[in-house]
Amino acid sequence: MNTELLGVIVTFLITVLLAYPLGKYIAKVFKGERTITDFMDPLERLIFRISGINPTESMNWKQFLKAMLGINLLWFVYAFFLLLFQHKLPLNPDGNPGQTPDLAFNTAISFLVNCNLQHYSGETGVTYFTQLFVLTFLQFVSAATGIAVLAALFNGLKEKTTSSLGNFWNLLVKTITRILLPLCIVSAIVFAFNGTPASFDGKDTITTLQGDTVQVSRGPAAGMIAIKHLGTNGGGWFGANSAHPLENPNYFTAMLQLVLQVIIPIAMIFAMGFYLNRKKFAYVIFGVMTVGMLCLLIPTIITEINGNPAIARLGVAQATGAMEGKEVRFGPALSGYWSIVTTIISTGSVNSMHDSSMPLSGLMQLLAMMINAFYGGCGVGILNYYIYIIIAVFISGLMVGRTPEFMGHKVEAREIKIASLVWLLSAVLVKGGAALAAYFVTHHPDVAWAVKPSAWLNNPSYHGFSEILYEFTSSNANNGSGFEGLGDNNIFWNVSSGIVLILARFIPIIGPIAIAGLLANKKFIPESPGTLRTDSLTFGAMTFAVIVIVNALSFFPALALGPLAEYFSLQ
Amino acid sequence: MKSFLIPIKLTLVLIILCAGIYPLLIAFAGKMAPGGGKGETVQVNGKVVGYANVGQKFTEDKYFWGRPSAVDYNAAGSAGSNKGPSNPDYLKTVQDRIDSFLVHNPGVKKEDIPAETVTASGSGLDPDISPASAAIQVKRIAAVRDLPASKVQSLVEAHIQKPLFGPAKINVLKLNVALDELK
Numbered sequence: 001m002n003t004e005l006l007g008v009i010v011t012f013l014i015t016v017l018l019a020y021p022l023g024k025y026i027a028k029v030f031k032g033e034r035t036i037t038d039f040m041d042p043l044e045r046l047i048f049r050i051s052g053i054n055p056t057e058s059m060n061w062k063q064f065l066k067a068m069l070g071i072n073l074l075w076f077v078y079a080f081f082l083l084l085f086q087h088k089l090p091l092n093p094d095g096n097p098g099q100t101p102d103l104a105f106n107t108a109i110s111f112l113v114n115c116n117l118q119h120y121s122g123e124t125g126v127t128y129f130t131q132l133f134v135l136t137f138l139q140f141v142s143a144a145t146g147i148a149v150l151a152a153l154f155n156g157l158k159e160k161t162t163s164s165l166g167n168f169w170n171l172l173v174k175t176i177t178r179i180l181l182p183l184c185i186v187s188a189i190v191f192a193f194n195g196t197p198a199s200f201d202g203k204d205t206i207t208t209l210q211g212d213t214v215q216v217s218r219g220p221a222a223g224m225i226a227i228k229h230l231g232t233n234g235g236g237w238f239g240a241n242s243a244h245p246l247e248n249p250n251y252f253t254a255m256l257q258l259v260l261q262v263i264i265p266i267a268m269i270f271a272m273g274f275y276l277n278r279k280k281f282a283y284v285i286f287g288v289m290t291v292g293m294l295c296l297l298i299p300t301i302i303t304e305i306n307g308n309p310a311i312a313r314l315g316v317a318q319a320t321g322a323m324e325g326k327e328v329r330f331g332p333a334l335s336g337y338w339s340i341v342t343t344i345i346s347t348g349s350v351n352s353m354h355d356s357s358m359p360l361s362g363l364m365q366l367l368a369m370m371i372n373a374f375y376g377g378c379g380v381g382i383l384n385y386y387i388y389i390i391i392a393v394f395i396s397g398l399m400v401g402r403t404p405e406f407m408g409h410k411v412e413a414r415e416i417k418i419a420s421l422v423w424l425l426s427a428v429l430v431k432g433g434a435a436l437a438a439y440f441v442t443h444h445p446d447v448a449w450a451v452k453p454s455a456w457l458n459n460p461s462y463h464g465f466s467e468i469l470y471e472f473t474s475s476n477a478n479n480g481s482g483f484e485g486l487g488d489n490n491i492f493w494n495v496s497s498g499i500v501l502i503l504a505r506f507i508p509i510i511g512p513i514a515i516a517g518l519l520a521n522k523k524f525i526p527e528s529p530g531t532l533r534t535d536s537l538t539f540g541a542m543t544f545a546v547i548v549i550v551n552a553l554s555f556f557p558a559l560a561l562g563p564l565a566e567y568f569s570l571q
Numbered sequence: 572m573k574s575f576l577i578p579i580k581l582t583l584v585l586i587i588l589c590a591g592i593y594p595l596l597i598a599f600a601g602k603m604a605p606g607g608g609k610g611e612t613v614q615v616n617g618k619v620v621g622y623a624n625v626g627q628k629f630t631e632d633k634y635f636w637g638r639p640s641a642v643d644y645n646a647a648g649s650a651g652s653n654k655g656p657s658n659p660d661y662l663k664t665v666q667d668r669i670d671s672f673l674v675h676n677p678g679v680k681k682e683d684i685p686a687e688t689v690t691a692s693g694s695g696l697d698p699d700i701s702p703a704s705a706a707i708q709v710k711r712i713a714a715v716r717d718l719p720a721s722k723v724q725s726l727v728e729a730h731i732q733k734p735l736f737g738p739a740k741i742n743v744l745k746l747n748v749a750l751d752e753l754k
Contacts, residue, residue, distance in 0.1 A: 007736030047588075051581040071578040078582065123648050133590040140589040169581065176585065181593065188597045195624050198601025198608035203647060208627040209620045209747055210634060215647035216622055218610055223597040227589075240649035243693030245624040246610060251737035307686065308656045314666055316684040320701055320738065323687035324661075325651040328638070328699040331738035352693045353651035463655035485653030570657050 004333035008301070011255045011337070015262045022263060023270025029178045030151045030171070030275060040177045047173055055170035060163045061517025064152055065510060067168040068145060072112060072506075075141060079108035079134045083126070091129035093202025094217070099125065100450075106494035106501075111138035113505035114146055114377060116228070116235030116348055116480035117471075117497060119489040123217040123239055128200060135235060136224045143231025143264075144175040146379030149509050150268060151175075153383060154275045156516030157407055160524035165517065179264070180230060187260055188226035195249040198222040221247060229260035232377040234348030234480040242338075242351040243327055254330055254351060258338060261347045265375035268382055281535035285385065288540045292374040292547070296364040297340045303360040304332040309570050325356030336361060343368035346377030348480025355458065355467065355483040359570060362466055362483075363563035369477035370426070370555050371547055377478060380505075383512040385543075390419040390515060392539065392546040396532055405531060409519040422511035426476050427554035429500045433472035434558065438465065440492065451487035458485025462569065466562035475500040613744055615751070621744050622646075626698040629747060632675060633715045635700070635708050637743040638687055639668060642695035652691040665689050676711045683707055699740040702731050718753065726753060 028035050048055050059067065082089070083104040087097050099107060103119055107126075110117040111134065120126060126135065148171035155166045192198040197218040204216045221237035225247055228235055238244040248254055266286070273282025307318030321332030330338075335352035342349055343365045354365055368374065373384035390406065394416050397404025404411040437456075440447065441464075445454035457464035467483040474481055475497040482488070488497070533539060601608025611623040621627050628644040629636045637644070641652040654661035668689040673679060685703045705727045713720040730746045733739045 003734075003736055004738055010736060047581070047584050050584055051577055053577055053581065067578075071582065074578050074582055121648060121650070132594050133586060136594065137586050137590040141585060169577065173581075173585075176589070181588075184593070185596065189600045192597060192601035192608055193604040195604075195606065195611050197610050198598045198604070200598060201609050204610070204622075206619055206621055209615070209744065209751070210627070210629055210631055212628055212644075214627065214645045216610065216625055217647055217649075220594050220598050220601075222601060222608075223594045238649050238694075240651065240694035240696070243651065244649050245626065245694060245696050245698050246622075249624045251734050255736070310656060310662055311665060311686055311690070314662065314669060315681045316669060316686050316689060317682055317703070318686045319703065320685060320687055322656070323692075324654060324656070324690040325693045326687075327693050327697050328687060328701055328738065328740050329697075334737060350693070353653055355653035355655060356651060356693075358656055458653050459655035459658045459661075461657070463657060466655075483653065484651070485655075566655070566657050 004331045008337045011258050015259045019263050019266035022267035026271040027274035037178045053169045058164035064165045082134050086127045086130045089129045092127035102491045102494035106498045109498045109501045113501050114142035115478040116233045121239035139227045139231050139233040143378040144172050147175045148172045150379035153516045156520040162520050184226040188222045192222040194253045196222045229257045232347045242349045265345045265381050284540040288544050289374045300361045300364045301336040303358045304336040325353030344374040346479045355485045359563045359567035369473045369479050372477045386512045387419050392543040408524045409522045415515045418511045429476045430472045434469045437468045450490035456487045462566040469562050476504040626696045634747045638697050639691040640695040641691050649694045651693045679707050
């Protein structure tokens with residue numbers, strides 16, 4: 001067991017050690033300073049020339065959002081139609097069918113918004129063509145969108161008074177050429193050398209040692225697995241995601257995938273410190289987020305190592321912990337760590353089945369997604385945290401009786417209204433969606449959808465409710481993991497979670513950018529002894545308290561009905 | 572009009588870069604990897620009997636068994652059982668697996684059965700078992716194959732992989748291939 005805990009600690013330390021220099025590098029890229037990737041310059045110039053982009057043209061917050069939303073709409077239309085007609089396209093060695101319109105809607109949205117909720121199974125629901133030209137493509141650009149938007153926020157915070165947030169096209173392209181692509185190429189090759197398939201060959205049919213005939217799904221998976229983690233996307237090549245032994249062949253690849261998925265979210269915090277020249281501010285944020293992560297992680301690992309009390313009552317040994325839904329090569333400690341990492345940062349890839357996690361772990365996974373700002377997804381994690389900061393600034397301001405200020409700008413009614421709406425939105429989407437689904441399960445169990453509401457839940461009682469709650473929480477957090485027992489490939493889930501996905505992606509992006517744009521336009525007020533210091537430990541604790549209170553108010557009743565009730569019933 | 576074309580042209584360029592050039596580059600590099608990027612196979616007398624990393628079904632008493640699988644080890648798909656820890660039907664399934672294991676392995680005590688022997692893996696294709704899970708099957712296999720238990724035991728021990736980090740494990744397919752070669 002000790003080698004397992006050591007594995008977790010080493011993985012986290014490596015991540016932080018690598019994230020620091022990466023953050024420094026990212027800050028340089030966005031400042032346009034010289035970096036070791038300057039050899040990408042000709043490629044970038046070519047991309048700009050073909051597309052007719054002037055990368056130095058500055059955009060105000062409205063132009064920036066218009067460019068971002070416009071190209072996202074285009075990507076959605078492109079993805080939707082390709083998924084719909086994938087059976088007529090090349091690179092389909094397994095002869096998989098086209099997606100139904102509702103499934104194509106859900107899949108296109110889900111990958112567009114960096115969520116990667118998968119209501120299909122990778123082996124049968126998509127073709128090699130759509131895996132690469134739709135899903136992998138969207139994994140790159142959706143992550144780059146998040147990072148580009150965060151860079152715009154940095155620009156808004158950096159200048160005393162400005163209307164320019166930078167050029168969206170320039171930030172988008174450079175994120176891909178200078179951050180995502182180089183790291184992906186290296187790690188994808190490492191995966192290929194550890195046994196992940198990379199060739200375009202289709203399913204293989206083999207006769208096993210015992211004489212059974214089975215098929216083995218394959219395909220060019222290695223590249224997708226690199227970007228799915230680096231971009232905090234999470235959508236896997238195979239149905240079982242990173243629990244699949246070809247997608248994640250050994251403990252080393254698991255460590256690498258864990259490092260890859262957390263590295264950019266943490267690096268962006270440090271990048272903010274370097275970019276704004278406010279390192280202490282960044283360290284305090286990193287500290288708060290790490291404390292938050294540990295509060296979720298430690299109970300999870302302990303409960304997974306201790307095993308399932310109901311299995312213990314059957315009289316077998318649980319020396320290896322709770323193993324339902326877990327792989328022997330990973331064990332309970334790393335699987336517990338993975339389940340928290342993937343939910344705090346909105347990756348949503350899994351190396352164990354969360355539906356079979358212990359109730360307390362399920363609670364922590366849900367909480368992680370509800371908060372969605374302990375590190376958080378590529379770019380958007382800090383945007384979410386920014387909303388909490390604005391609320392904390394406001395409340396602190398009220399407490400000391402001064403007009404709240406953040407980085408030299410007055411935070412006034414308009415900004416607070418935007419922040420509150422963004423925060424209230426998630427409670428509405430999660431609880432509203434769960435209520436609607438629970439209504440259909442109890443009152444209309446026989447509606448003639450592809451999966452009847454009576455057959456949605458794979459588990460009875462409290463755990464069944466957790467499956468519903470998890471799906472909407474995951475959609476709202478743009479996370480993409482699931483309690484996968486849920487029968488979700490039907491029009492209700494495809495459409496309802498699709499709508500939640502769009503709203504929960506773009507409103508929490510538009511909100512912070514609008515706030516940043518509005519604040520940056522205001523007159524700069526120099527710091528005085530009376531200014532609330534946002535880089536102090538006190539303010540860090542204040543933000544943490546805001547996060548806890550806001551989420552407890554929003555979600556405690558729902559959590560009590562699901563994982564908490566199951567926890568107490570198991571004791 | 573010109574700005575309207577920017578997203579379309581940029582999208583096309585990025586598709587070529589991220590979905591065309593990038594996977595081809597990885598596929599090319601993968602050709603040099605073990606298994607040529609097609610998955611590493613295990614062969615017996617030149618015949619492929621499986622993939623090293625993909626678990627397969629063993630139900631006969633003469634082989635070491637892997638873990639229960641929600642997809643019956645058909646690697647055309649992959650999935651876990653997604654059963655919740657408090658689900659009564661699920662707990663009954665586990666109880667049945669324990670009973671069945673005890674019937675096939677007389678002399679094994681219930682409290683010695685490791686939980687992973689009777690619980691399904693996340694992928695349904697778990698290629699490994701724990702050393703404890705192999706140890707409790709040694710007696711059955713030695714009896715069926717008419718081999719001294721010590722010989723089977725030492726074969727098991729030779730197949731234990733103890734990585735620097737993470738749990739100790741045994742690849743079931745490789746162990747069973749070696750078992751067939753044991754005289």
